[in-house]
Amino acid sequence: MVKEIASENGDMFNNFTTIKSFMARPEPFYGVKGENPGSWLRSIDRIRKGTKANDMDILLIVGILLKGNAGIWWDSIEDYVTTWGEFKTKFLGNYINEETKMQWRKELKHKKQYENESIDELVTYQLDMFQRLGWDDEGDKIEVFISALKQEYAYEVERARPLTWEAAVKDAKQLESLSLKYNGIKNKKENIISTKDFGSETMSSIPVNQSSNASQDAVSTLSSEVKSLTQQLNALKIYATPNRTTAQKNTS
Known part of the structure; x- marks a missing residue:
């Protein structure tokens, strides 16, 4: 009989240890907009039940987790609250009242x-x-x-x-x-059409324009060079003509 009781106690201790290992540390509560006070209170109650914590222990945990404005509130009433039930009543009255x-x-x-x-x-x-x-x-x-x-x-x-x-x-x-x-299909089609348009423009319009511009530049450059050469030849002719006339007169 004693062995059976000891075995049961050992199993209970192992189960308690296993449950405790899965319990996540609860988040602090600051008492600010955006927090869910009811959800936070339930998370603390789960710890209380899961660890079989007494009133003194659970209130100690509460005192550690209440921060900021909530910590100030707790400091003002801590000396007058001795049980979990009292804390729960005061917490709900302060953070889940009719105005809230x-x-x-x-x-x-x-x-x-x-x-x-x-x-x-x-x-x-x-x-x-x-x-x-x-x-x-x-x-x-x-x-x-x-x-x-x-x-x-x-x-x-x-x-x-x-x-x-x-x-x-x-x-x-x-x-x-x-x-x-269907928005995904629509966007995919629009992207395909856009890519095709971009490709045709890239493969046809852009090279042709570039080629045309290059040809025009080459012709313009060649024309300028020919014009300059012609001007130089004409200058030489003008310079050479009087000299030939003088030479002919001297010969005759």
């Missing part, structure tokens, strides 16, 4: 898919916001999703009348895939 939720709802409803944002990126953003706000109404989720989509996607998804947010996402992803596929 109102701001998140506003951001979610005004969110629009920007030019290079994929459907997957939009989905990740909305899942995060749904979790923060505790949204589970399919009608509300579908409405904000379609409202956020690019116009060419929004029209088709709304026309399909999806019954769930997941169905709306699936429809939007199919439209995105088709758009990427």
Whole structure:
């Protein structure tokens, strides 16, 4: 019996060690815009459960991970908080209050898919916001999703009348895939046509013009040389003619 208990305890210790080795160190929390306080709190709770940490130990971990404004907030209440439950209540009251939720709802409803944002990126953003706000109404989720989509996607998804947010996402992803596929084919054709036009221009127009210009330059140069030579010959003739006349008179 004792051996069985010892064996069970040994197995539990090994399991605990294995689980602990897979636990990633949680990120610090600064209490600034853009952070998800609910997600951070759950990550700390997982560590608490996975390591079976007592209140003192988990609050020590919390004190190390709270930084910046969040660290200042914790310093102001640390002496009055002795259990995980108390910390959780105060943390939620400070970082996920009604004013904060109102701001998140506003951001979610005004969110629009920007030019290079994929459907997957939009989905990740909305899942995060749904979790923060505790949204589970399919009608509300579908409405904000379609409202956020690019116009060419929004029209088709709304026309399909999806019954769930997941169905709306699936429809939007199919439209995105088709758009990427045919835009890719279109761009490929345009590149081929552009390359052909550039090639024909390079192989025909440019060499002919260059050859024509070269020929004209050669003719112009030759003409100038001939003209200069002619002028020199004429000068010699003019110089030689009086001398020959004088010589003839002397002979006669």
